[in-house]
Amino acid sequence: MLDDRSKLLMKALVERYIADGQPVGSRTLSKASGLELSPATIRNVMSDLEDLGLIVSPHTSAGRVPTARGYRLFVDTMLTVQPGHAQGGPFPSHSLAPDQPQKVISNAANLLSSLSQFVGVVIAPRRSSAFRHIEFLRLSEKRLLVIIVSPDGDVQNRVIYTEADYSQSQLTETANFLNSNYMGLEIEEVRARLQNEVESLRGEIATLMQAAVNVSSEAINETQDEVVISGERNLLSVSDFSSDMGHLRRAFELFEQKAQLMRLLDVTGQADGVRIFIGGESQVVPFEDLSIVSSPYEVDGKVVGTLGVIGPTRMAYDRMIQIVDITSKLVSNALSHK
Secondary structure (H helix, E strand, C coil): CCCHHHHHHHHHHHHHHHHHCCCECHHHHHHHHCCCCCHHHHHHHHHHHHHCCCEECCCCCCCEEECHHHHHHHHHHHCCCCCCEECCEECCCCCCCCCCHHHHHHHHHHHHHHHHCCEEEEECCCCCCECCEEEEEEEECCEEEEEEECCCCCEEEEEEECCCCCCHHHHHHHHHHHHHHHCCCEHHHHHHHHHHHHHHCCHHHHHHHHHHHHHHHHHHHHCCCCEEEECHHHHHHCHHHHCCHHHHHHHHHHHHCHHHHHHHHHHHCCCCCCEEEECCCCCCCCCCCEEEEEEEEEECCEEEEEEEEEEECCCCHHHHHHHHHHHHHHHHHHHHCC
């Protein structure tokens, strides 16, 4: 357990390192902390902090930098977030206009990236497999366009090829039947009902309906759990990465592995509010150089996805918390808009 003096010096060291990016020496720490302590006393405290694994001396430098464990202590017990401030000043007035979910998600990733100057990541909400409206358009012989509108307004188009040739009137009749009888039902329930009702339907219409259900299911599955990433290039201007191509390469490899990114953000979305994962402290973030600040977002009161900022462990966590928290609220409002 740290005493108050050690906590003050630890807090000052982390804040100074986040601001400057340079190892912090005892003389600098004495000024930053505002404590009237001798350099020898500060060196003793720093030695104790190093023994606890909270700070470390990199290479030949006489200064110290925080470890993952040190960042965790800072974030959990020393971080103060000023309401309504980010980027070192008042939080700018931003909004996300209600729109198709895909557009809202894309805009949210861009907003996270532009405000943080790091990487914005959003996992799109899991889509309902229900449909609000379906329509068929004859393109040519045995070739149709299927238009599927989800309950939240997303539109999916798919071209299908059929064994039989259908007239536009047959296609309209089939679409009307599906919309009248199955609108709002999950695709699997529609599939099951069609199996039972196929006897009462004309053969060619039943076949067309089955094809429509299959292509609808494929369209929905293809777009499940989409990960939207914005601002990867921002890391090129972060000194922590630009000076070490190995760090940069590992970061870009992570962004290419969207399945792993989804697992990371899935973990962060299992709790309420903003969560911080610091690289190297656990298997959640396997790269020591990266931290994630994330938050779940909701649609009509139900958590449906996660968004966050990925950047270097040396980031201004107070500002990132603000940015992520406000963006999650903006997304929730935009997607819940009726």
